[in-house]
Amino acid sequence: MPKFFVISSDKSSLKFVSPIVIYKTITGLIGEVSNIKKLNNGHLLIEVKNKQQSENITQLKKIGEFQVNVAVHRSLNHSRGVISEREFQRDLEDILDCLKDQKVIAVRRITIKRNNQILPTKHLILTFNTPTLPKSVKITYINCPVKPYIPDPLRCFKCQKFGHTITACRGDKEICARCSLPDHNSKNCSSTTAKCYNCEGDHPAYFRSCPRYKEEKEIQTVKITKNVSFPEGRKIVNDRTPKPGLSYSSALPLRGTSSIDVTGFTTPRYPSVLSPSVFSSTSVYCFFFFPSRVGEGALHEKLSPLCLLPASHGQQNTPTCWPCVATH
Numbered sequence: 001m002p003k004f005f006v007i008s009s010d011k012s013s014l015k016f017v018s019p020i021v022i023y024k025t026i027t028g029l030i031g032e033v034s035n036i037k038k039l040n041n042g043h044l045l046i047e048v049k050n051k052q053q054s055e056n057i058t059q060l061k062k063i064g065e066f067q068v069n070v071a072v073h074r075s076l077n078h079s080r081g082v083i084s085e086r087e088f089q090r091d092l093e094d095i096l097d098c099l100k101d102q103k104v105i106a107v108r109r110i111t112i113k114r115n116n117q118i119l120p121t122k123h124l125i126l127t128f129n130t131p132t133l134p135k136s137v138k139i140t141y142i143n144c145p146v147k148p149y150i151p152d153p154l155r156c157f158k159c160q161k162f163g164h165t166i167t168a169c170r171g172d173k174e175i176c177a178r179c180s181l182p183d184h185n186s187k188n189c190s191s192t193t194a195k196c197y198n199c200e201g202d203h204p205a206y207f208r209s210c211p212r213y214k215e216e217k218e219i220q221t222v223k224i225t226k227n228v229s230f231p232e233g234r235k236i237v238n239d240r241t242p243k244p245g246l247s248y249s250s251a252l253p254l255r256g257t258s259s260i261d262v263t264g265f266t267t268p269r270y271p272s273v274l275s276p277s278v279f280s281s282t283s284v285y286c287f288f289f290f291p292s293r294v295g296e297g298a299l300h301e302k303l304s305p306l307c308l309l310p311a312s313h314g315q316q317n318t319p320t321c322w323p324c325v326a327t328h
């Protein structure tokens with residue numbers, strides 16, 4: 001049952017409706033809900049309490065004088081986790097079948113690319129049809145602990161900003177990932193020095209230790225492990241990273257800020273395995289699932305060769321791509 005809904009109206013008109021009218025209309029129709037939030041774009045994010053409310057909220061047609069549209073939130077109703085049980089690596093369809101009654105709706109293997117070969121790992125990403133991740137799943141008689149899956153931050157290969165892919169890029173200029181100058185890319189860059197577009201540091205935009213990349217990654221981790229929106233995740237990270245006289249984000253250039261979708265949440269909740277990206281066999285792969293400071297059980301692991309399954313498992317062609325290993 002979907003728990004999160006977005007209520008929208010033409011031309012963001014809900015922005016101008018009184019919270020009292022909003023509250024009375026919604027609770028009058030379906031009773032007290034868990035949460036109502038007006039987003040910056042004027043849409044409302046509603047978290048319902050139960051199945052009845054989940055069904056009834058779709059009957060809402062009007063708030064105040066405005067016609068409204070109610071839609072299931074496209075990402076908050078799902079969660080993704082990783083299991084790393086070596087015994088269950090061969091047949092994804094069988095695994096999915098075993099997990100269907102545990103709210104799993106998709107299973108995908110994590111692969112890495114090395115020496116131009118795509119290699120399967122023992123890690124499987126499970127998508128759950130529920131916002132809350134279970135601590136474990138049971139496949140036949142084996143209990144598999146589930147760790148939160150935290151996608152790496154997306155970086156656009158065209159404009160270099162974080163938060164969207166090249167296909168969703170609205171930038172009109174191509175920016176070089178190596179030198180940050182426009183109208184060429186890193187493959188034909190002739191600059192002798194590197195400069196990051198996002199933080200202006202002396203490294204390329206794909207540098208793993210770029211402070212902007214690390215910040216995005218940490219926000220992503222907070223967002224998922226605490227189940228909050230991207231802006232809320234950013235606030236939490238900023239608040240706990242005090243800088244003398246400066247906040248974390250204000251200490252850095254504002255470039256490359258993640259784009260926010262119409263609901264005020266980051267657009268791609270599951271970007272890593274879904275977005276078409278390129279990665280280099282020469283790059284040091286670094287699928288960290290996840291930092292760290294949050295310490296809420298997020299898997300913090302670097303893939304080691306031990307994680308790789310033999311190629312004979314027939315998974316070489318899995319079309320997986322990892323922005324974390326993406327370089328130009």
Ligand SMILES: [Zn+2]
Nearest residue numbers: 156159169171
């Ligand atoms: Zn872009």
Ligand SMILES: [Zn+2]
Nearest residue numbers: 176178179189
């Ligand atoms: Zn360049």
Ligand SMILES: [Zn+2]
Nearest residue numbers: 196199201210
């Ligand atoms: Zn940088």
